[in-house]
Amino acid sequence: MLTWNELLPLVPETFLLGATLLLLIVDLFVSQQRRGLTHFLAIVILVLTAILTARPHPEAQQAFGGMFIRDGFADLLKLGILVTAIAVFVYAKPYLKPRGLFQGEFYVLCLTGVLGMMLMVSAGNLIMIYLGLALLALSSYALVALNRDSPQSSESAMKYFVLGALASGMLLYGMSMLYGATGTLDLSRIHGAAEIARHDQRMLLLFGLVFVVVGLAFKFGAAPFHMWLPDVYQGSPTAVTLFIASAPKIAAFGMAWRLLEGGLASLASDWQGMLAVLALLSLAIGNLVAIAQTNLKRMLAYSTISHVGFLLLGLLAGTKEGYAAAMFYALTYAITTAAAFGMIVLLSRADFEAEEIDDFKGLNQRNGWYAGMMLMVMASLAGVPIWVGFIAKLAVLQAAVPEFLWLAIAGGVFAVIGSFYYLRVIKVMYFDPPASPDPLVVPADVPFRFVLSANSLLLLGLGIASGPLWAWCLAVVPS
Amino acid sequence: MTTELALFYAFAAVTVGAALGVITVKNTVHAALLLVLTFFSCACLWLLLRAEFLAIVLVLVYVGAVMVLFLFVVMMLDIKTDSLREGFARYLPVAAVVAGIMLAQMLALIGWNAMLQVPAPESDGATLAGVGNTEWLGRALFTDYILPFEVAAVILTVAIVAAIALTLRRRPGVRHQDPSRQVLVRKEDRLRVVKVATEGKEAGK
Structure with a gap:
């Protein structure tokens, strides 16, 4: 029989679900002029969920017979997801408003996506992992297609949907093999069964593992399963790209950790090799192809692929420090990329998408402050020392050195190659003459300006004082 | 057999x-x-x-x-x-080769023998519990698997919201009826009484 105590770990998720459904109804009675209320309520919901998530609890708790796990690991990732989602909502408003996309559906679908992510990082069972992923994916497909009048948006939604369904199919097929080999869907019991597996069972487990890793790589956007990423990033409205590029990376990391470390740790020597190949290809393809891009959204998509490569470096180390480093990377990457797309929103106007790198020409002369903020974002993405991106890259490379020295060296080389295209954006902003000498028209939205500046400065602040967050990551990863 | x-x-x-x-x-x-x-x-x-x-x-x-x-x-x-x-016949040979290789790989990895030796379950959970399949499934769904069941319900809700958000919109240039405006129409909007001089009066003059 269910008791109230058993439901306690689920309080943040239950609240988020209830509040989202309430918002869906409230939004019906709000006129288009007062849609700001929906925006405000959605942010309040996320803040309250974050407060509920952060409430202290002594040790790891389980609910529904291990289906749902609430531990420090899940809590930190959830806080990262929620904070990123709040930033996404603030940045999205000035973009959505002039394009007629400022609707309640955007907020409701984003909130259900957040719910899916929270379930993913807390899952203790293959079914829960899949359902969380399906909830996130379904919300994302709809969000990408939200701008119905843009053929580009519909096309990228179609690509995203077909490839996403294929990836889910791969993942499910792998999961069915894991179930066939161990006879259970519970991750901790799979862990136990895998340790004592006979030879033929082990072959079946490996067979399933291959498909699970392929499914994960699709969801991460790791090469050679990255084809969808640039098209989807470029085709969707910037506000939606903002959402699907940031928080889901944190959730994908949580899902990968639960599956690989939580369920299949005894096959670590096998998945380490697979991840090493994925990491190397992602680093190479991401960094090299990004150099050739002229569209900033496409460039950031390839940059995502290369960052996924770095994240995998930490994950494949298979040590406590490695997992903590990958976690640190995922969290800081999410807030950095949110700021990067926030800058694109900043330069966009009702009839103009500031997607091209050329649109940033001479930004320093048009508005010195925001050119400085963009400098922060690019420097952090490139991994210039004293910015947080440097600390994160250093941590994952350090974790990979003992066992995968060659991969760590390759990572270092590609980090240097990759810094070229970030520095090019900075060069364009500071040394190229602007296309029009008029000062930049900054959106009048005060919270937008404040949060964007604070977010960019945070990248510097976290780089100088990375200790607390790093210690937190290290503390929540079980050894 | x-x-x-x-x-x-x-x-x-x-x-x-x-x-x-x-x-x-x-x-x-x-x-x-x-x-x-x-x-x-x-x-x-x-x-x-x-x-x-x-x-x-x-x-x-x-x-x-x-x-x-x-x-x-x-x-x-x-x-x-x-x-x-269009491309069906053209891609068929390549697709057949790829599918054939994948099948061979799977069989090589798992082993042909392992596939033949899979023991058919003599009795499933329902028979063990001594209840019908439907009852057993219902119990499992609403006790052990209640959380996934509820999450699946949320997914369906999202599907409805997404379907409505993507299809319900005003397309410019499409003729449609607006029942509320049709109902609200007043007599003055549609009916105009025009005074027309009659033949008879003129003839009488």
Whole structure:
């Protein structure tokens, strides 16, 4: 029989679900002029969920017979997801408003996506992992297609949907093999069964593992399963790209950790090799192809692929420090990329998408402050020392050195190659003459300006004082 | 060979044959009807496994509801299939080779013997508990699996929200009726009384 105590770990998720459904109804009675209320309520919901998530609890708790796990690991990732989602909502408003996309559906679908992510990082069972992923994916497909009048948006939604369904199919097929080999869907019991597996069972487990890793790589956007990423990033409205590029990376990391470390740790020597190949290809393809891009959204998509490569470096180390480093990377990457797309929103106007790198020409002369903020974002993405991106890259490379020295060296080389295209954006902003000498028209939205500046400065602040967050990551990863 | 095994092979052959037909026939209505046959023989296979609830749900939901809607759509939209299957013959050899290699790899990895030796479960959970398949499934769904069940419900809600958000919109240039404005119409908007001088009066002058 269910008791109230058993439901306690689920309080943040239950609240988020209830509040989202309430918002869906409230939004019906709000006129288009007062849609700001929906925006405000959605942010309040996320803040309250974050407060509920952060409430202290002594040790790891389980609910529904291990289906749902609430531990420090899940809590930190959830806080990262929620904070990123709040930033996404603030940045999205000035973009959505002039394009007629400022609707309640955007907020409701984003909130259900957040719910899916929270379930993913807390899952203790293959079914829960899949359902969380399906909830996130379904919300994302709809969000990408939200701008119905843009053929580009519909096309990228179609690509995203077909490839996403294929990836889910791969993942499910792998999961069915894991179930066939161990006879259970519970991750901790799979862990136990895998340790004592006979030879033929082990072959079946490996067979399933291959498909699970392929499914994960699709969801991460790791090469050679990255084809969808640039098209989807470029085709969707910037506000939606903002959402699907940031928080889901944190959730994908949580899902990968639960599956690989939580369920299949005894096959670590096998998945380490697979991840090493994925990491190397992602680093190479991401960094090299990004150099050739002229569209900033496409460039950031390839940059995502290369960052996924770095994240995998930490994950494949298979040590406590490695997992903590990958976690640190995922969290800081999410807030950095949110700021990067926030800058694109900043330069966009009702009839103009500031997607091209050329649109940033001479930004320093048009508005010195925001050119400085963009400098922060690019420097952090490139991994210039004293910015947080440097600390994160250093941590994952350090974790990979003992066992995968060659991969760590390759990572270092590609980090240097990759810094070229970030520095090019900075060069364009500071040394190229602007296309029009008029000062930049900054959106009048005060919270937008404040949060964007604070977010960019945070990248510097976290780089100088990375200790607390790093210690937190290290503390929540079980050894 | 027992009757059960013979039935299994018969239904399995029909399933595979009909599924092949779905992707090869030219007529879309025939394809949809063959899909119905595929589902139906699948349901028969499940019945052989004593999963009667799943079998009946498959027939009720997929054959009864989904496929009927599908047929409506297929009949209403005049889909030109020739352009869709343009590359079919061209890509077929490559696809067949890739699929063949993958099958061989899978068999090599798992082993042919392991596949033949898979023991058929003598008794499933329902028989062990001494209850019917439906009752056992219902109990499992609402006790152990209540959380996934609820999350699946949330996914369906999102699907509804997404479907409405993507389809309900005002297209410019489309003629449509607005019932509330039709109802609110006043007599003055439609009826104009015009004074017309009559013939008779003029004649009287």
